[in-house]
Amino acid sequence: MPAGEALPDSQPSYVSSWIYVFGVLTLAALTVVLGSGIVLTLGGSDWWHASSVGHFVNSLHLWSVELFFMFMVIHLWGKFWMAAWRGRRTMTWVTGVVAFVASIGTAFTGYLSQSNFDSQWIGAEGKDGINAIGAGAFFNVLNPGQMLLWHVVLLPLVVGALTVIHILLVRRHGVVPPIDATEGD
Amino acid sequence: MTMTRPPSTPDAHDFSKRPYDLVKEFVIALTVVSLLTVVLAAVFSSPDEPAITMSAWAQADPADVVATATGELAGTTTSATYGAPYNHNADGQSVLGIPLQKMGGVRIPVDSAELVLQPLTDQVGDAALTDALTQWQSATPSQRTAWATAYADALAVAPDGDPAQAPAGEYGPVPNLTAAFLDVARSGYLEGSLTSSGNFYGGDQTRSLLLLSDGAYLEDRAVAQQLGGDQWGMMNETGNYPGQPWMWLYTFWYQVRPFSTSENADAQVWALMMLLTLALMFLPLIPGVRDIPRWVPVHRLIWRDYYRTHPRA
Numbered sequence: 001m002p003a004g005e006a007l008p009d010s011q012p013s014y015v016s017s018w019i020y021v022f023g024v025l026t027l028a029a030l031t032v033v034l035g036s037g038i039v040l041t042l043g044g045s046d047w048w049h050a051s052s053v054g055h056f057v058n059s060l061h062l063w064s065v066e067l068f069f070m071f072m073v074i075h076l077w078g079k080f081w082m083a084a085w086r087g088r089r090t091m092t093w094v095t096g097v098v099a100f101v102a103s104i105g106t107a108f109t110g111y112l113s114q115s116n117f118d119s120q121w122i123g124a125e126g127k128d129g130i131n132a133i134g135a136g137a138f139f140n141v142l143n144p145g146q147m148l149l150w151h152v153v154l155l156p157l158v159v160g161a162l163t164v165i166h167i168l169l170v171r172r173h174g175v176v177p178p179i180d181a182t183e184g185d
Numbered sequence: 186m187t188m189t190r191p192p193s194t195p196d197a198h199d200f201s202k203r204p205y206d207l208v209k210e211f212v213i214a215l216t217v218v219s220l221l222t223v224v225l226a227a228v229f230s231s232p233d234e235p236a237i238t239m240s241a242w243a244q245a246d247p248a249d250v251v252a253t254a255t256g257e258l259a260g261t262t263t264s265a266t267y268g269a270p271y272n273h274n275a276d277g278q279s280v281l282g283i284p285l286q287k288m289g290g291v292r293i294p295v296d297s298a299e300l301v302l303q304p305l306t307d308q309v310g311d312a313a314l315t316d317a318l319t320q321w322q323s324a325t326p327s328q329r330t331a332w333a334t335a336y337a338d339a340l341a342v343a344p345d346g347d348p349a350q351a352p353a354g355e356y357g358p359v360p361n362l363t364a365a366f367l368d369v370a371r372s373g374y375l376e377g378s379l380t381s382s383g384n385f386y387g388g389d390q391t392r393s394l395l396l397l398s399d400g401a402y403l404e405d406r407a408v409a410q411q412l413g414g415d416q417w418g419m420m421n422e423t424g425n426y427p428g429q430p431w432m433w434l435y436t437f438w439y440q441v442r443p444f445s446t447s448e449n450a451d452a453q454v455w456a457l458m459m460l461l462t463l464a465l466m467f468l469p470l471i472p473g474v475r476d477i478p479r480w481v482p483v484h485r486l487i488w489r490d491y492y493r494t495h496p497r498a
């Protein structure tokens with residue numbers, strides 16, 4: 001990374017559109033998801049069913065996840081229409097897609113860890129999809145102990161690491177110039 | 186290929202700059218998202234419908250509990266005929282002739298008849314039940330299947346599936362076993378017996394969830410809430426909540442042919458989604474698709490300030 005590029009105080013002048021905000025909004029929503037999730041872990045997996053404070057924290061967690069996905073999908077479409085993978089930024093796009101897929105897996109294990117009716121039904125339905133490709137033998141959606149640990153440890157680590165790499169790549173390459181822009185404009 | 190090759194993308198550092206405070210941008214974004222989350226959570230809360238208990242199932246739909254137990258003994262339920270990863274009783278699904286399901290192996294062995302027999306065996310002090318179990322254990326496998334199948338047929342024609350109104354027949358100990366099983370379910374003891382057998386801490390619900398989903402009650406409850414597989418249920422959740430809208434494409438395939446009528450739909454939809462995910466991932470390398478944003482001028486809108494000051498030749 002070029003010196004001073006990690007947190008510069010200026011950007012190329014073409015960086016002027018609302019669409020640029022959605023990457024940062026995704027990151028902010030992820031921060032709220034992690035924060036509310038950490039508060040949920042304090043009380044353990046049964047806490048929020050019985051406590052009104054716990055239930056509110058669960059609501060924070062749910063809605064920050066909905067916002068996270070909404071921002072991420074807008075971000076993804078924005079980057080598509082900007083063809084933001086140009087100029088050796090392919091890995092930025094690839095890490096973004098993998099973060100998207102890992103986030104879907106994290107949300108899925110979250111639903112399975114809730115220990116309520118939704119978990120029962122989503123587990124009963126979801127097992128057929130996972131078993132059909134032979135993965136159910138290793139990733140048992142009917143085992144909430146396993147799902148909870150994936151949800152609170154393994155998958156957040158994956159999403160977090162991908163996000164860090166993704167953003168380092170963005171900073172290293174600088175923001176992609178407009179389509180058809182020429183050198184030194 | 187040189188014909189369609191776009192001009193190479195210049196370096197971002199060669200362009201004129203404007204002041205931009207990334208830290209301030211993030212702090213503002215975090216504040217806005219936090220506030221938005223608090224408002225949404227306060228206004229809409231979140232769904233938390235309690236899990237179905239076995240005793241609630243037995244209260245609400247006793248005939249379904251008896252029919253399910255009979256099916257487990259007859260070997261006709263979903264779990265009894267599942268295949269990998271629970272048993273060898275079916276080949277499972279495949280894609281393009283590759284038996285993916287079978288290749289995973291039977292790593293979570295489940296004997297569906299034991300879902301009924303094991304909780305019954307745990308009961309002590311009920312002489313009639315002990316006799317029924319002894320009669321079942323000492324019968325040949327084909328005799329057992331004949332009894333259970335005949336009783337399942339009888340329940341199917343009884344009004345409301347009510348065991349009391351089933352026609353008389355050669356059912357051996359099956360009516361006694363399933364009636365005793367209903368009592369165990371009612372007592373609230375069943376999930377404990379199925380989850381924690383052998384372990385004080387029951388963290389794994391595989392067996393109790395398989396039993397519950399072998400019955401009709403769980404699905405009836407789900408369908409009543411628009412959560413069925415053919416109701417886009419995979420992306421919905423209980424109540425009026427957004428659920429998992431990001432699953433729309435995965436869920437979509439189940440609604441259309443050939444998947445909606447295929448026996449291998451689960452495996453096929455998975456394979457298709459993996460293929461599409463790979464395509465999305467490597468989209469920057471796929472000629473044609475990666476050129477769409479060049480042809481459709483959404484970028485003229487995004488960078489309109491830049492294009493206004495830099496008209497193209």
Ligand code: HEM
Nearest residue numbers: 020023024026027076079084092093096097099100175176
């Ligand atoms: C965990 C989820 C994600 C987070 C937190 C995140 C965050 C960010 C941030 C903060 C930026 C810089 C600001 C901007 O241009 O918007 C960025 C840029 C970028 N993102 Fe993401 N992103 C995520 C997922 C994705 C996804 C799903 C894709 C697309 C498949 C993607 C593709 C890109 C690309 C190509 C850039 C570079 C843009 C450029 O050079 O102008 N990201 N991301």
